[in-house]
Each structure stands twice: as structure tokens, then as C-alpha cells.
Amino acid sequence: MPPDQLATDSGAVVTVDFIRHRNVLLVRADLTPLFTDYYLHLADQHLRYPSTQAAIFKEALVAGVLHAAARPLNEHLAWSLNFQAPRLNVFLAMDNEDCTITGRLFTENVKVAERNTFYSDNVPRRGAETRRSVINFIGNDPLLAATDYYAQSEQCPVRYFHLGNDDYALLVSHPDYDAPWFNAVAAAGVSALAQAEILTRIEQRLYRWQCGCTQSKILGAIAPAFRADPVGIFGEAESIRVECPRCAAGHRLTREAMEAYLAGG
Missing domain, CATH: 3.55.30.10 (Hsp33 domain)
Incomplete structure (x- = not known):
């Protein structure tokens, strides 16, 4: 370098x-x-x-x-x-x-x-x-x-x-x-x-x-589970807190953001 x-x-x-x-x-x-x-x-x-x-x-x-x-x-x-x-x-x-x-x-x-x-x-x-x-x-x-x-x-x-x-x-x-x-x-x-x-x-x-985790990456990681069981992921809540598996940073994910991510994908 x-x-x-x-x-x-x-x-x-x-x-x-x-x-x-x-x-x-x-x-x-x-x-x-x-x-x-x-x-x-x-x-x-x-x-x-x-x-x-x-x-x-x-x-x-x-x-x-x-x-x-x-x-x-x-x-x-x-x-x-x-x-x-x-x-x-x-x-x-x-x-x-x-x-x-x-x-x-x-x-x-x-x-x-x-x-x-x-x-x-x-x-x-x-x-x-x-x-x-x-x-x-x-x-x-x-x-x-x-x-x-x-x-x-x-x-x-x-x-x-x-x-x-x-x-x-x-x-x-x-x-x-x-x-x-x-x-x-x-x-x-x-x-x-x-x-x-x-x-x-x-x-x-x-x-x-540096981890590099972003909300988009966390959404991508959660998306398959959400597709399979939306209620199991969010329950009755409109948002959940998810920890990055690499650095433990907290990310607040909303149901609306997840649905928008899936619609865009």
C-alpha cells in the first residue's frame, strides 16, 4: 500500500x-x-x-x-x-x-x-x-x-x-x-x-x-424466511430489530421495507 x-x-x-x-x-x-x-x-x-x-x-x-x-x-x-x-x-x-x-x-x-x-x-x-x-x-x-x-x-x-x-x-x-x-x-x-x-x-x-452490513443486505438475508413465513418473522409488529451475524450491529427492519424489497427484486 x-x-x-x-x-x-x-x-x-x-x-x-x-x-x-x-x-x-x-x-x-x-x-x-x-x-x-x-x-x-x-x-x-x-x-x-x-x-x-x-x-x-x-x-x-x-x-x-x-x-x-x-x-x-x-x-x-x-x-x-x-x-x-x-x-x-x-x-x-x-x-x-x-x-x-x-x-x-x-x-x-x-x-x-x-x-x-x-x-x-x-x-x-x-x-x-x-x-x-x-x-x-x-x-x-x-x-x-x-x-x-x-x-x-x-x-x-x-x-x-x-x-x-x-x-x-x-x-x-x-x-x-x-x-x-x-x-x-x-x-x-x-x-x-x-x-x-x-x-x-x-x-x-x-x-x-469494517463489516459493510447495510439494511439492504440484511433485508436480502431475511427475505427467504419472510417469503416462507411472514407472520413468523414479524408477528403483529410493523418492525423488528435484527442483528448483523458478522458484527452484531442492530438494524431496524419494517414490514413495509421488506415488502418493497421483495417487490423490487
């Missing part, structure tokens, strides 16, 4: 470097702008979560955006993490065409299972077939869950690091990587990689919090 665009657009700048002689990819970002936009979204939608749930989603957001930056452009990615303790689902959608990320928590009607489950959907390019991977993981740390996903599904060792404040990093191993160094390096060493190692900049991307 051109530097002038990075300077004017809002979002978090994520850098991707190759660590020469280690055969390891370094993905790093100060995610303050992304967190700020997410918190503004919560405030706009009057969404509040207990501290434990909020912390889990924040860590999932870290894991997701660094993972997306390590992936090729044009990919569309979605993660769904089912936690049993606390019982909740985390959903993330990452768009590498526009470099956006969105997501939400589901705290009601969460599937009860013996183990936590991580679902990863990958669409290599728009219109391509979805590739799904499913793994089980232990605990309630999304960064460790993502690490397990890489190990089990991608057969690729990775390590996530919190470098202080909102600065995070991801190391991704490549073939013939320096395994002893990779396994031993600590957060302080990752922070100082620019001084200690030879880094080759591959690219930098700007990731923004």
Missing part, C-alpha cells in the same frame, strides 16, 4: 518482513487504531460484554489480523471459535481484498461440546470454493488456539507475542527455518529484531474495522 494512503487512511498498519538467515516471517503491528475503531463500534451499538469475554475477543482480533496479514492478498478468511469455559462463540471475518476485519461474540444458544472447536474457512479468491479446516483446542486463549490451528491444520509452527501496550507480533516459520532460535526467542528479542537481524520488508498493509 502506498505510504501516502497509509498516512491518510484510518486503521492499523501491519508490516511483514522476512528474517534472513532464520527463514522466518515477522508480522508486526501497533493495533491501537483497530482497537479504537472496534470500541467505537461497541459504543455505537450499545454492546457490553463481561471483562473475560471482552478479553477473549480482543485476543482473537489480534490473532486474526496478524494471520490475515501473513496470508496472500485477495483471500477471504473466516474464523469461528467455540469455547466451553466460558461458553461463547467468537466469529471473525478477514477480507484481504480490502484489508478489513470484523467480528462479534455470540453468548446465547452456544453449542455444548466436550472440547473447544476452531473452524477456519478460507476462500482463495472471490467466487472460489471454500476450504474448511476444523481442529480442537484446549483453554480459553485465542492466541494459543490460533497457534494450535497452524500446527494441526497448516503444519506450520508459529508464535504470537505481546510486545507491550497494543504492539503485537507473529513469527511464521518457513521451510528450513532456524528452529532452535525460533523456539528460544522471547518478546524482548522480537522487539529488537530490526537491530539484531537482517530484515527484508515484503509489504505493509492497513487493516480497518
Whole structure:
């Protein structure tokens, strides 16, 4: 992305470097702008979560955006993490065409299972077939869950690091990587990689919090159910509130708007 665009657009700048002689990819970002936009979204939608749930989603957001930056452009990615303790689902959608990320928590009607489950959907390019991977993981740390996903599904060792404040990093191993160094390096060493190692900049991307949901899209999603059972959708009411399944934004839909949408379609 051109530097002038990075300077004017809002979002978090994520850098991707190759660590020469280690055969390891370094993905790093100060995610303050992304967190700020997410918190503004919560405030706009009057969404509040207990501290434990909020912390889990924040860590999932870290894991997701660094993972997306390590992936090729044009990919569309979605993660769904089912936690049993606390019982909740985390959903993330990452768009590498526009470099956006969105997501939400589901705290009601969460599937009860013996183990936590991580679902990863990958669409290599728009219109391509979805590739799904499913793994089980232990605990309630999304960064460790993502690490397990890489190990089990991608057969690729990775390590996530919190470098202080909102600065995070991801190391991704490549073939013939320096395994002893990779396994031993600590957060302080990752922070100082620019001084200690030879880094080759591959690219930098700007990731923004954005869902893209609109009333028209929500109407389109509800339309088949309305055609089948109008009374079941609206009952006697003239309007209903519907949550976006991707970001939990609330949309007020009226019966009149739905009928107009169907008539126009």
C-alpha cells in the first residue's frame, strides 16, 4: 500500500518482513487504531460484554489480523471459535481484498461440546470454493488456539507475542527455518529484531474495522424466511430489530421495507 494512503487512511498498519538467515516471517503491528475503531463500534451499538469475554475477543482480533496479514492478498478468511469455559462463540471475518476485519461474540444458544472447536474457512479468491479446516483446542486463549490451528491444520509452527501496550507480533516459520532460535526467542528479542537481524520488508498493509452490513443486505438475508413465513418473522409488529451475524450491529427492519424489497427484486 502506498505510504501516502497509509498516512491518510484510518486503521492499523501491519508490516511483514522476512528474517534472513532464520527463514522466518515477522508480522508486526501497533493495533491501537483497530482497537479504537472496534470500541467505537461497541459504543455505537450499545454492546457490553463481561471483562473475560471482552478479553477473549480482543485476543482473537489480534490473532486474526496478524494471520490475515501473513496470508496472500485477495483471500477471504473466516474464523469461528467455540469455547466451553466460558461458553461463547467468537466469529471473525478477514477480507484481504480490502484489508478489513470484523467480528462479534455470540453468548446465547452456544453449542455444548466436550472440547473447544476452531473452524477456519478460507476462500482463495472471490467466487472460489471454500476450504474448511476444523481442529480442537484446549483453554480459553485465542492466541494459543490460533497457534494450535497452524500446527494441526497448516503444519506450520508459529508464535504470537505481546510486545507491550497494543504492539503485537507473529513469527511464521518457513521451510528450513532456524528452529532452535525460533523456539528460544522471547518478546524482548522480537522487539529488537530490526537491530539484531537482517530484515527484508515484503509489504505493509492497513487493516480497518469494517463489516459493510447495510439494511439492504440484511433485508436480502431475511427475505427467504419472510417469503416462507411472514407472520413468523414479524408477528403483529410493523418492525423488528435484527442483528448483523458478522458484527452484531442492530438494524431496524419494517414490514413495509421488506415488502418493497421483495417487490423490487
